[in-house]
Amino acid sequence: MQSSFLNRFAQKDEDDLRLIDSLKSAGIYDELTSNGRSVDSFMTKEIREDVIVLSGGQQQKLILARALYKDAPIILLDEPTAALDPIAESEVYEHFHQVTQNKTARYISHRLASTRFCDKIIMLSNGKIVETGSHEDLMTKGEEYAHMFNVQSHYYKNEIGVTAETEVTA
Numbered sequence: 001m002q003s004s005f006l007n008r009f010a011q012k013d014e015d016d017l018r019l020i021d022s023l024k025s026a027g028i029y030d031e032l033t034s035n036g037r038s039v040d041s042f043m044t045k046e047i048r049e050d051v052i053v054l055s056g057g058q059q060q061k062l063i064l065a066r067a068l069y070k071d072a073p074i075i076l077l078d079e080p081t082a083a084l085d086p087i088a089e090s091e092v093y094e095h096f097h098q099v100t101q102n103k104t105a106r107y108i109s110h111r112l113a114s115t116r117f118c119d120k121i122i123m124l125s126n127g128k129i130v131e132t133g134s135h136e137d138l139m140t141k142g143e144e145y146a147h148m149f150n151v152q153s154h155y156y157k158n159e160i161g162v163t164a165e166t167e168v169t170a
Contacts, residue, residue, distance in 0.1 A: 019069060025099045026065035027092050031058055056083030068099060075100060077107040081114060089113065102116065121145065142159045 019039060023029035032039055032052060042051040052063060058133045061081050067075050081089040090113065094103070097117040107114070115121050116135045123131040123138070131138055131145050138145040 018071070022069035023062075023087055025068050025095055026061045027088070027095065028058060028061035031061075057081075057085070057088060059083060064092065064096070072103070074104045075106070077105075079109055080107055081109070085098065086113065093117065111147070112152050115149075165166040 008053070020029060023032060023039065029039075031054075032041065037052055042048045042083065043054065060080055064077070064080055067077065081092055084092060089111065093114045109115070118135065121131075121133060121135060121138060122129055131141070131143060133141070135149075139149065140146075
């Protein structure tokens with residue numbers, strides 16, 4: 001009886017560590033635990049007044065943390081960073097790339113800044129595949145993907161005052 005009791009605690013400790021690691025990987029842990037709050041804090045005002053109210057971007061980070069916590073071999077995300085600013089988006093994708101090294105990760109996005117670390121990009125237009133390849137290959141081709149990437153990176157450069165690492169003149 002005692003060993004099963006201890007095993008439950010060991011499992012809970014492992015689960016807690018995996019939870020914290022997932023929240024940190026998604027970039028939401030510090031936000032959830034600031035101001036004396038914890039990962040056990042309530043998150044909906046319909047039930048209690050003393051809750052954590054998450055912004056759209058924080059909600060997306062929490063959803064990403066849930067996907068990482070499940071530790072599934074395949075992760076499928078649809079517009080996972082649409083509510084994040086460009087800097088937060090870059091940080092999430094950089095870390096996401098690290099924690100999914102041994103997994104199959106697929107995501108759908110209109111924001112091409114997130115595609116730079118992808119092994120394969122499939123660009124669709126009007127429901128048809130118009131280009132496939134790595135970021136570098138598609139930028140070198142200088143076609144539709146390169147044009148859209150440059151347009152979007154130009155927007156980010158104006159918004160945050162930095163220069164994109166990759167730019168192709170087509």
